[in-house]
Every structure is written in structure tokens, then in C-alpha cells.
Amino acid sequence: MANLELRGLQKRFGEVVALRNLDLGIETGEFVAFLGPSGCGKTTALRIVAGFERPDAGNVLLGGKDITDLPANRRDMGMVFQAYSLFPNLNARDNVAFGLRVRKVAAAQRTKRAGDLLDLVGLSSAASRYPHQLSGGQQQRVALARALAIEPRVLLLDEPLSALDAKVRVQLREEIRRLQTQLGITTLFVTHDQEEALSISDRVVVLSQGQIEQVGAPTEIYGNPLTAFVAQFVGTMNRIEGSALPSSGIITAGGTRLPAQAARDWRENERVLLLLRPEAIEVMLGEDESSPVLAGTVKSQIFLGSVTRLYVATEVGELMVDLGSLRALSCPVGSMVALRWKPEAPRLIGLAPGSNGHQSPPGQSMPGPAIAETAGRS
């Protein structure tokens, strides 16, 4: 049995449905991220686990015990909030020791433990400082130490990095992961930042419109999205509408034949959406003799550091192509390029004829709602 279980959680705020039947099990010591856009229900789910919201239906179980009706202050869950939540009237040490004081731990013992935890988050020298004397990153570190001080059964992180600048964000997320691994504490992390979710979690739960779209390891979510929403939300995807030719493993889009091994699982001429990561597309340079898939013209470039993203106009629409920045020097804006990809690279998602709804290929189950999006860049 999982350590933390969410069973059929439902929650409405007036007319707005925040959660529809959320089911999830989280193992002891697991780091699970709730990922999704604003309003997808991720924070509501976390707040229900914390005890700050009550579900309209469903249960929260911790260690097999139903805690749905247990008040927040009796759940033994440490929480780090998106907003800076340190008590302004207490210094860093007293903030960390607050939970221990509430638990009537002896003064000497709680001072020692607060000191140890501040040391753990690298802020032992700031113990006497008040929140306003600490930077945003330092405040969130103290908040983390405070949440850990009570030795919580579950650590809840509600977008704790979103108010920080980029560099501090990366540092702190690595620190959170290091501490979580070191202490082996079950952790629920809410974020809208896919990079954050993918980089530090054991499992990622992608949510949309109050439902789980997909649950899986970060590599699985990124490499094998099961719905168009996940494909679009996690990472960047090229989207091309076409028809399946299963016998030859091809998708035809406006007369252009695009290799896609996955087409073999689909019925003849079935309408599908081909999804392809920018990094899965190769640009063929002069010496390469294999046959290209598509030809196009580089319309623009965006330098992203080690890679450069090319926007290439082709006969199936504009495609994004990620190329090593050094190689990108040989493809200036306006140049003609030949593109190809491995047949196994594209993912296919069904488009029901005459509708915008997506379907799974025959014989393959696909959770989640029909996605009301039309094909993108084509």
C-alpha cells in the first residue's frame, strides 16, 4: 500500500471544477511532482493533502489511515509556500524552531535542532537574522528547514521556487532534491515549470482541467507522452496533421510522405497528429548522402546557448529544429536545408474525422479527455 493515497478526490469552487476524480498513490520516500498549467487543480490537490481544503468527495489516506477530516495542524506535514511565509516577528532560528515549540520540545533541544537544520540548508550564519534581512532564496531555504524541523511524514512544496530568480531557482531545486534524498522524506511538489518537475522528481503527474493526463517517470513523460496535451505541455513539439499509411509506416500530409513507424498501428487513411521533438529532427549537411525527408528554408534562428533553434519553412508548415550552436553556423537565415528524422521518432495521436477530438490508436488505451486543440504549426 502506498504511503500517501488520494482516492477519487473531487473539488468544485462554485461553477469551476478544480478536481475530477483524482486517484494517486505515492510511495514512502518518493518525490512526486504535480505539473500543469494554472487552474489545472495541482495546488488544490496539494491543499487538500495539507488539510487546508476539504474535498467534495474522495479521501486522503496516510499510512493507510483516512486523514480527510483531520485538521491541518494534526497532519504532521511540513509545507513550503509559494509566497514568503516566514513569521516576520521571529528570526531564522526561531522560525525553524516554531513547530518544535508548538510541540513543547525543550528549549535547548529545539535550539540545537534549529541550528542543525539551518546548517543543513547552509544558513547557520544567518540564524539571528529576521526574514526581511534575508534574500528570497535564503527565506525559502529557512522555510524548507522549518518544514523539515518537525520531521514531517510528508513534505509539501507549493511552487516554492517561482518567486526566485533563475539562477537561485536552479540551485535551490537541486538542494531540495539533495535534502529529500538524504532524509528519505515523501515529497509532493507542485509546479507549472516542466523543467523543474522533470529535473528533480521520481515521478511526474501531469494535470489538466482537474484530471490526471499522465503519470510516469520524467523520461517517460518527456519521451512517451500519451496525450496531445502532455506532448504539447511538456517540452516543445512540432505538430503535423496527416493520414496514416500503415503498410509502409508513413504519414501523408498534403501529399508529402513523412516516415513514422507508429503509423503501422493505425488504420489506413486514419487522420492522425504527428508529434515530433525539435531535437529529433536532423539537418543534413553537404557530406551526408542519405535521402532527406523534407526540404525547407531557414526563416529565423534563436540562440539558446549550446543549441540553436531553427525555424524552417517546409511544405508541411514551419518546423522547429534544434541544432548544436556550432553546426547552426552553417545554416544561416535564408539558407536551404534538408531535414530528416528516424522513423521511430514521431509520436502519433488520433484525430477523429470531422472533429477536433484526439483518439488513441486501435488497441491502445489513452487516459484523459478529448483535447479540443486543432493541429498547430501547419
Next chain:
Amino acid sequence: MKKARLSPWDIAWLVFAALYFLIPLYGTAEFSLETGVGKYGIDAYQHVIGDTSLQQIDFKDTFPLSLKLAVATVILSIVLMVPTVYWVHLKLPRVRQIMDFVATLPLVIPPITLAVGILQLFQAGSQQSRGPAQVLVADPSSWLLSGPQILALSYVILGLPFTYRSLDAGMRAIDLKTLTEAGQSMGASWFTVLWRVILPNLRFAILSSAFLTVTLVMGEYTMASIMLFNTFPTFMFVVTTGGDAHQGAALAIISLLLTWAALLGILLLGRKSGRRDTQIAGAR
């Protein structure tokens, strides 16, 4: 940051504003100290504080009573209003508009109307008259009317605009919801959160509401007079109208000094709590 420099116009305006307040004050002080033509002394002060034979009421009885009423009003206001405003902010934000309206009522309703209304309600209650409100208050009403405690309760209503505004502003200035939830996630009960987290961060708001309430009670005449209680302001009135005008001026100065002392006390307390706000160099 460059220090702002005052222009001659700024200084002239400041002097004008200062004189506007200081000249009447100086006049009152000089008059209170005058013992004859060109003669000065503290006779008026000695008489007004020490002489009990002049009037039926005196300083030694009225001033402590007003002080007690002020303290009781402050305590009652805080005990009643802090949890109420906290709960409204946290759980019933829609009720805030109603609270805003209710809190302005004591400013709109003249104290004389309030006093007459209260007297009628409680006297009717003590006589066991008909009506649910009267029955409800029938028992405690005779105790309430038996002493100046009714004044403290009335002053809580009179001070409501000041108490509510100060607390409302204080609570708007902090992230009440996050602080409360952070406290709860640490295992704190509602009471502990209120006592250890919210109250310390509302210190200045509570102090300023207390200050306004104290000054209100120390200067309130209408209700005390109508309800026939001898408080410091009623004593002042008796002295000024029935006795020596110099003594009346002396009482005005005493009252002013006491108010200033209260203000100074609050400023010092505020500074003490604000001292830790000093930025430590290199903290960021």
C-alpha cells in the same frame, strides 16, 4: 539617497502650521499659570488636583475612573475585534464591506443618540418590559446600569471606527492567509497561530488602536454626562463652567500632557518593536 532639502517656502509653511497649533496652546498654558496681573504660579494646578472641597466631584476620583474606563475599553475592544477582523479577513472576505459600513456607524450616529438609545434599552430591560431584545438583556441590565461599566461597553462602540480601521490596515499589510497556514502546518492551533504569529505582527496596529481609544475615552463627555457618571471630562466641564477658568485651563493642559504621554509611550513601544527592522549590511 540624497537628503531632501527644505526650501524657504517649506520652512515658512511649517512655521505657519506650527504656530496654528502652538499659539492657542501657549495661550492656554499661560492662562493656567496666571495668578494675577503679571504674576505666575501653579496655584490653579494645585487647586484642581488637590482641593476636594470645591466641587462635588474631584480630580482624584474622576481621573482614575476615566483611566480605568480607558483600559477596560482597550481590553474589550481588542478581545472583541482582533479575532473578529482576523476571521473576516481570513474566512469571510465578503463580509468586509459590511464591516466597513458598520464600523463607520458610530461616526455617523451622534453620541447623544447612542447614549439615549442605550439608556432606554437597558432601563426598559431592567423593568422587565415586553419585547425579545429587552427580555434578552433583562438580567444583566441592572448590573450594567449600577456602575460605570456601561460606559466601557458604550465606548467600545464609539471607538469601533478607530479600532476596526487600525486592525484592518494592519491585517492588510501582512499575508494573513499564508502566515496562518504556515503556522497550522507546523502544528499550531487557531489560538496559537493568533497568539504567536498574528498578534506579534499586528503590534503596531493594536497599539495605535489602543492609543486612539484611550484619547477617545479620556475626552468623551456626552455619554458620561447623559448617563450621570463623573468622569474626567465631566469634571473638566464642571470646573470650567462653575469654578475658576484658570483651573479649567490647567485641566486642559493636564489632559493634553497625558495624551502626549500616551502617544510617546506608543511611539517608544513601536520603535522598540521596529528596532530589529534595521537592515544588516550585506544581508542581501
